[in-house]
Amino acid sequence: MKYLKPRGGWYHFERVVPADVRHLIDQKEWRHTLDTDSKVEAEARCRRRTVETDEQLKQARSGTYRRLDQTEIEDLAIQWGVDFQLINRENIAREAYPDVWGELEPIGDEAPRPIIRKKTDLTQYVKDWMNRRDITAITTGTPDFEALLEACLEEYLVSNPEISSQWKDMIAELGGPVPSTFGTLKRAKKVDPNRKLSLAFKKYLEGNPDLSDSAVSDFGTGARRFIEFCGDLDVEEIDRTHAEKFRDGLIRLPSRPPNKIRKLTMPKQLDWADTNETNTLQRGAINKNLQGVKLTLDYAYDGTALIKDRTWRNPFDGFIKKVKRSKTDRKKGFTDEQVRIVFSREVFQPKTAERFWIPVVLFYTGARLDEISQLYASDVRNSPVPHLLVENLEDEDPALAKLLKNETSHRTIPIPDELLSLGILDYAEAIKAGGHVHLFPNLPHKSGKKRAGYTSRTFMEAFREHGEQHPETQLNTLKLRTHSLLSVIKWFETDGGLTLRSRRSSGLS
Numbered sequence: 318m319k320y321l322k323p324r325g326g327w328y329h330f331e332r333v334v335p336a337d338v339r340h341l342i343d344q345k346e347w348r349h350t351l352d353t354d355s356k357v358e359a360e361a362r363c364r365r366r367t368v369e370t371d372e373q374l375k376q377a378r379s380g381t382y383r384r385l386d387q388t389e390i391e392d393l394a395i396q397w398g399v400d401f402q403l404i405n406r407e408n409i410a411r412e413a414y415p416d417v418w419g420e421l422e423p424i425g426d427e428a429p430r431p432i433i434r435k436k437t438d439l440t441q442y443v444k445d446w447m448n449r450r451d452i453t454a455i456t457t458g459t460p461d462f463e464a465l466l467e468a469c470l471e472e473y474l475v476s477n478p479e480i481s482s483q484w485k486d487m488i489a490e491l492g493g494p495v496p497s498t499f500g501t502l503k504r505a506k507k508v509d510p511n512r513k514l515s516l517a518f519k520k521y522l523e524g525n526p527d528l529s530d531s532a533v534s535d536f537g538t539g540a541r542r543f544i545e546f547c548g549d550l551d552v553e554e555i556d557r558t559h560a561e562k563f564r565d566g567l568i569r570l571p572s573r574p575p576n577k578i579r580k581l582t583m584p585k586q587l588d589w590a591d592t593n594e595t596n597t598l599q600r601g602a603i604n605k606n607l608q609g610v611k612l613t614l615d616y617a618y619d620g621t622a623l624i625k626d627r628t629w630r631n632p633f634d635g636f637i638k639k640v641k642r643s644k645t646d647r648k649k650g651f652t653d654e655q656v657r658i659v660f661s662r663e664v665f666q667p668k669t670a671e672r673f674w675i676p677v678v679l680f681y682t683g684a685r686l687d688e689i690s691q692l693y694a695s696d697v698r699n700s701p702v703p704h705l706l707v708e709n710l711e712d713e714d715p716a717l718a719k720l721l722k723n724e725t726s727h728r729t730i731p732i733p734d735e736l737l738s739l740g741i742l743d744y745a746e747a748i749k750a751g752g753h754v755h756l757f758p759n760l761p762h763k764s765g766k767k768r769a770g771y772t773s774r775t776f777m778e779a780f781r782e783h784g785e786q787h788p789e790t791q792l793n794t795l796k797l798r799t800h801s802l803l804s805v806i807k808w809f810e811t812d813g814g815l816t817l818r819s820r821r822s823s824g825l826s
Contacts, residue, residue: 321363328359330366338377343384379582383460390464393455397446398472405431413480432480433473436466443469512623513549514540514613521616539609545582552617553624557632563610564636567603571595576720600640607637664779671757674744675772681733687720690769692756697745703732717754
């Protein structure tokens with residue numbers, strides 16, 4: 318298992334911090350003992366730690382990573398508040414009531430504008446305090462610093478309620494004269510957590526337990542991206558401006574970007590797409606993202622009391638456009654006869670291991686070409702039952718990274734008995750014994766999703782050279798009916814196809 322290292326009879330977790338986030342996480346690697354000498358327990362703890370560090374990397378790349386917890390932030394804010402009030406309390410009163418108090422000669426540390434009305438002033442006062450007190454735990458321009466500013470504003474408003482904007486509004490309602498010197502920097506508007514889109518989506522899932530895993534993933538991705546792009550808003554405040562902004566963002570969003578990019582938030586993915594040539598989402602994928610938010614809002618109106626306005630109209634109505642497809646665009650699968658031909662001795666004459674195994678594995682599993690071609694030798698497993706592990710994997714080295722089509726593609730694929738009889742487990746063990754990481758080490762893995770292009774081309778070229786009209790489909794879209802599969806297996810085991818003995822003699826198994 319990656320990141321799991323045995324040392325002195327005990328197991329340790331060791332993972333290098335990628336260079337692009339090292340300045341935020343402030344360490345070169347995560348390295349610590351897992352406190353066990355049991356491999357099974359160590360693997361479980363290693364998986365948990367991998368998930369935790371994956372989340373830290375995601376936060377670092379999305380700009381939300383914080384080194385300090387909220388309690389530490391609030392402790393610093395209290396210290397700043399005490400310091401600011403001690404120095405500026407009298408000046409705050411003098412600025413609020415200049416005709417009564419008059420001016421006071423400064424002694425050096427007072428704030429130029431002790432009634433804080435701008436965030437830029439608050440930012441400068443907090444920076445000055447950090448410099449005076451030599452506070453090094455927080456760096457300006459980081460999520461920690463933004464959290465500190467919010468906590469400092471809260472301390473300031475609690476300490477000076479008599480000049481706050483709330484008091485100003487109250488005096489105006491009572492009909493009294495409102496001093497022009499009143500009115501502080503306002504708190505950011507906080508959304509009731511019980512009315513947020515994120516909670517509404519959870520309720521939608523609870524109310525629709527029969528949704529398929531792919532639908533949950535697709536709609537969840539849409540809701541998550543909307544929150545990243547527009548904020549976790551009150552469902553009743555989401556309007557057509559938000560829907561239009563979100564749709565326009567989806568049109569620019571990259572499709573299947575590198576692993577390190579797809580883990581970023583939607584705004585950061587758009588920044589990357591603006592400076593890199595990349596394919597963008599197709600209309601069908603855009604519709605699924607929009608549908609995730611639309612269905613959530615529909616459920617919030619019909620299935621909950623979150624939207625009280627009974628004249629409400631879903632702001633996403635009209636934004637989901639039908640995808641037009643002509644009959645000529647539909648991909649066709651191989652016919653039974655074509656399958657017999659492509660795997661016949663005359664056509665199927667692989668000269669390398671990958672040219673043999675990749676088509677055969679695709680045939681028996683129905684997996685995608687990219688998924689099989691990027692497998693590690695260690696992804697072929699015999700316990701608890703023979704299976705292939707198909708997963709996303711982040712890595713600085715593009716040759717080691719593994720990228721799936723979507724989150725629901727992460728899965729285990731049982732290895733059929735037919736592949737076992739062909740020797741897939743023996744092949745994987747031989748590759749591991751040779752010190753190789755990839756199951757097909759001869760493929761150009763640094764090419765990413767193009768790594769198996771030549772294998773696919775040679776397979777189809779052999780088919781075309783045989784004189785058959787090839788179907789308008791790629792190898793990885795091959796899907797067969799059960800009776801077709803069984804008939805070909807039976808034929809494959811007889812004289813019709815490449816025999817097991819001939820494969821072994823050619824060194825392919």
